[in-house]
Amino acid sequence: MSRLLLSLNGIHKSFAGKPVLEDVSLSLKQGEITTLIGPNGAGKSTLAKIILGLIKPDSGTSLPNAELNIGYMPQKISIDPTLPISTCRFLQLANTSHQACHQALESVGIRHLTKIPIQRLSGGELQRALLARAILRNPNLLVLDEPVQGVDVNGQNALYKMINNLAKTLNCGVLMVSHDLHLVMSATDQVICLNRHICCEGHPEKVTQDPAFIDIFGQTTAIYSHHHDHDHNLHGEVLDDHTHQHGESCNHE
Amino acid sequence: MAKFLMITLISMESLVIMNDFLLYAFLAGVGVAAVAGPLGCFVVWRRMAYFGDTLAHSALLGVSLGVMLDINLNITVTAIPLILAMVLVFLEQKGFLSVDTLLGILSHSALALGLVVISFLPDVRVDLMSLLFGDLLAVTQSDLWVIYGVACAVMILLGLLWRQLINITVDPELAAVEGTNVTLVSTALMLITALVIALAMKVVGVLLITALLIIPAATARQLSHTPEQMAVVASVIAMMAVVMGLAMSWYIDTPPGPSVVISAGVLFSLSLGCRRLAS
Numbered sequence: 001m002s003r004l005l006l007s008l009n010g011i012h013k014s015f016a017g018k019p020v021l022e023d024v025s026l027s028l029k030q031g032e033i034t035t036l037i038g039p040n041g042a043g044k045s046t047l048a049k050i051i052l053g054l055i056k057p058d059s060g061t062s063l064p065n066a067e068l069n070i071g072y073m074p075q076k077i078s079i080d081p082t083l084p085i086s087t088c089r090f091l092q093l094a095n096t097s098h099q100a101c102h103q104a105l106e107s108v109g110i111r112h113l114t115k116i117p118i119q120r121l122s123g124g125e126l127q128r129a130l131l132a133r134a135i136l137r138n139p140n141l142l143v144l145d146e147p148v149q150g151v152d153v154n155g156q157n158a159l160y161k162m163i164n165n166l167a168k169t170l171n172c173g174v175l176m177v178s179h180d181l182h183l184v185m186s187a188t189d190q191v192i193c194l195n196r197h198i199c200c201e202g203h204p205e206k207v208t209q210d211p212a213f214i215d216i217f218g219q220t221t222a223i224y225s226h227h228h229d230h231d232h233n234l235h236g237e238v239l240d241d242h243t244h245q246h247g248e249s250c251n252h253e
Numbered sequence: 254m255a256k257f258l259m260i261t262l263i264s265m266e267s268l269v270i271m272n273d274f275l276l277y278a279f280l281a282g283v284g285v286a287a288v289a290g291p292l293g294c295f296v297v298w299r300r301m302a303y304f305g306d307t308l309a310h311s312a313l314l315g316v317s318l319g320v321m322l323d324i325n326l327n328i329t330v331t332a333i334p335l336i337l338a339m340v341l342v343f344l345e346q347k348g349f350l351s352v353d354t355l356l357g358i359l360s361h362s363a364l365a366l367g368l369v370v371i372s373f374l375p376d377v378r379v380d381l382m383s384l385l386f387g388d389l390l391a392v393t394q395s396d397l398w399v400i401y402g403v404a405c406a407v408m409i410l411l412g413l414l415w416r417q418l419i420n421i422t423v424d425p426e427l428a429a430v431e432g433t434n435v436t437l438v439s440t441a442l443m444l445i446t447a448l449v450i451a452l453a454m455k456v457v458g459v460l461l462i463t464a465l466l467i468i469p470a471a472t473a474r475q476l477s478h479t480p481e482q483m484a485v486v487a488s489v490i491a492m493m494a495v496v497m498g499l500a501m502s503w504y505i506d507t508p509p510g511p512s513v514v515i516s517a518g519v520l521f522s523l524s525l526g527c528r529r530l531a532s
Contacts (some may be wrong), residue, residue, distance in 0.1 A: 052430050072430040079423055082470075083298045084477050093420045094431050137431065 002029040005068055005141050005173045006051060011060035013046055020046050021057070022197045030140055033167060033174040033187055038194035044177045045075065047194065048145055051175065071139030071172075073130045075146045081119050087129050088114045095136040104132040107169075108162060123150040127159060135166055141173045142166075148178075160187070274390055275503065281392040282495035282513065284400045285449075285456045286465070288407045290488030292449050293466035294473070294480070295442060298422050302467055303353065307341070307360035308334035308450050309462040314367035315451075316384055320374055327399055330454060334447040337363060342443075364459075387458035387510030389499070400452055407445050414441055419480055456495070457510040468517040469494060475524040490520055 007027040013020050020043040028034055028051075038044050049055045050062060052072055079085065087110070091101040105111045108128040113121060121129060127147060134142055147163060148156040164187045167174045176188070193199040296305050311334045319329030337359055344355050371379050383391065392400075411418070417438045420428040429435045453462045473486035497520075498513030 049426075052426075054426055054429055070430055072427060074424065074426055077424050077427070080298050080300065082474050083422065084474065084479055084483055085419075085423070086478070089479065090423065093416070093423060093428075133427070143430075 002031045002173075004029055004065060006062065006064045008047075008051070009061050009063070011047070011050060011057045011062070013043070013050065013055070013057050019196060021050075024060070024194070024198055026192060026198070026201075028141060028173045028175055030173050031167075031171055032189045033164070033176065034190045034192060035176045035178060035188040036192050036194055037178050038199075042195045044194055045145060048143055048175065048177050052143055068141060069137060069139045071134035071137060071142045073127075073134040073142070073144045073147055075149060075177075077126070077130065079119055083119075085118055086115050087118050087121065090118045090129065091133050091136055094133050100136060101132075104136050105129075107135070107166065108132045124152075124155045124159075127151060128162075131159075131163070131166070135170060138170065139172055140170070141175065142170075143175045143177075145177045147176060274392070275499070277392045277394065277397060278389040278499055278509065279496070280397055281400050282389055282456050282499060283492050284397075284404045285452045286469070286491035286495045287488050288404045288411075288449055289453060289465050290469055290473070290486075290491045291411055291484035292407070292445060293468075293470035293491070294484050294487055295418065295422065296446070296463070296466045297470040297474070298480075301446075302463055303356045303360070304338075304341075305446065305450065305463045305466055307356045307363070308338060308447055309454070309459050310360045310367070311337040311363035312450055312454055312462075313384055313459045314363045314370065316379070317367045317370035317374070320379060321370060327451065330451040331447050333363075334450055335444060338443040338447065383458070384454070385458045385460050386508060387454065387456050387461065387513075389456050389509040389513075390502075392455060396455060400455070403448055403452055407448055410441060410445055414438055418442060457513055461510055461514050464514045464517065465491065465494075468514070468521050472517070472521040472524045475528045491517070494520060 005028045007025075009025050011021055011024040024043075024047060026034075036044050036047065046055065050057050052070060053062070053064075079090075087105065088098070088101050091104060092098070095101065095104075102111065102114065105114055108131050110121075110125055110128050110132070113125060113129070118126070118129065127150070131144075131147065134144070142163075144163065148159050151159060163174065163176070188203075190201060190203065192201040296302055312330050315330040315333035316326055318324075318333065319326040322329075341352075341355060341359060344350070345352055350358075368381075371381065380388070417428070417433050420431070420433050421435050421438050425435045425439075449466075450462055453465050457465045469487040469491035470483070472490045473483045476486050477483035494513050494517035497516035498509055501507055501512040501516065502509040
């Protein structure tokens with residue numbers, strides 16, 4: 001029985017009068033991987049920040065489990081080149097134990113970069129370093145904002161595998177944010193499609209629609225396809241609102 | 254032999270009397286330089302150079318208001334930059350103008366307002382040049398107490414908050430998720446900056462404060478591998494610049510504040526040379 005880590009109920013948020021999130025409810029459970037997808041400007045990062053407690057919703061509640069301990073991997077990080085800081089030291093900001101930092105770097109496969117200045121890491125190496133920092137405090141929930149951004153296809157595959165393995169080892173819940181509507185980790189237990197409101201949610205289809213696609217991307221990724229029961233206009237507003245019901249009418253398992 | 258000793262003692266004594274103000278200048282400069290080093294590192298890491306300038310300019314307004322309202326200058330010179338920093342944070346959150354533009358508006362408005370208020374005080378003779386470029390040679394014993402008291406407080410604050418300060422400098426959101434109170438720590442950094450600026454005003458004046466903060470830090474960057482190393486090296490380099498500037502001022506009769514900044518600039522150029530040699 002997986003434990004509930006956090007539940008959001010009826011979250012609304014707007015910036016400067018412009019609604020970004022409308023009536024969003026979801027729950028995250030221990031041992032479950034949830035992927036949040038949606039186009040640019042859909043409010044994915046805002047939702048992630050509400051879950052992280054970085055911003056407060058206008059209305060609605062965020063109820064974290066008392067034992068919730070979040071490990072966060074931001075979308076990107078820019079550290080001024082004038083700050084002399086090694087990869088190991090960067091990790092020690094989260095957990096001062098030298099040994100824990102080395103272990104974390106080992107588990108993401110960049111132990112050899114311990115002493116390198118963090119600004120000198122390549123895109124993929126930096127993503128791994130950020131992942132290592134996220135797992136350093138033994139979290140029970142990992143929030144990963146576009147974790148494979150700027151990484152080539154093979155690297156993405158490897159990174160997804162690594163996240164999956166780490167999540168299993170730590171037995172934690174995972175919330176992954178992705179703007180990519182086509183490429184979603186097949187290990188995902190729950191996919192949430194967000195476009196200001198939750199359009200639909202559920203298990204990713206195990207359909208192999210294009211064998212060539214699988215040839216390229218391997219078995220860890222699959223095409224996730226779903227059908228909306230409603231359309232959006234250019235402003236993202238739902239057209240023909242009355243036919244839209246969350247949950248039941250969504251065309252996937 | 255006894256005669257030689259006598260002469261030596263007398264000459265030493267006269268040296269001490271003659272150089273009393275030089276000694277005070279030296280002690281004041283070194284005390285300020287010690288804290289300017291680590292704080293300057295944060296100014297460089299967090300790209301706050303223009304922010305430092307703005308606070309420094311508003312310190313002049315602090316002086317003129319202090320004189321006008323007859324309040325202790327040490328208080329107004331710290332309080333006005335602090336208030337300005339709060340106004341900046343408030344306007345920044347509104348988000349309708351870039352920080353750069355806001356700083357430009359606040360910095361020059363504060364400087365102009367300070368100059369205008371000073372011009373309204375005909376009875377009080379305020380030495381504008383010493384405010385703008387510092388007057389290290391006019392430091393008194395009571396100034397020294399203030400400088401060392403505040404410098405100690407700043408060092409203790411920096412020491413206590415060091416890890417959190419580095420953490421919010423690297424990434425504030427990551428720090429916040431991991432439990433750092435980002436608002437509290439960055440407000441503390443603003444307070445520290447305002448305090449150091451109030452101190453540094455005596456040494457290099459309003460217009461050159463940022464130089465004393467960023468040049469030693471930038472010089473130290475070439476020579477360090479950890480944030481702590483950089484902070485310590487910046488302190489030492491700032492102290493060296495103060496000593497060199499005072500010596501320059503003493504021997505070739507240059508204004509001390511600008512001389513300190515020139516010395517810092519020379520040290521920076523040398524560090525660039527060292528780097529080239531090393532690589």
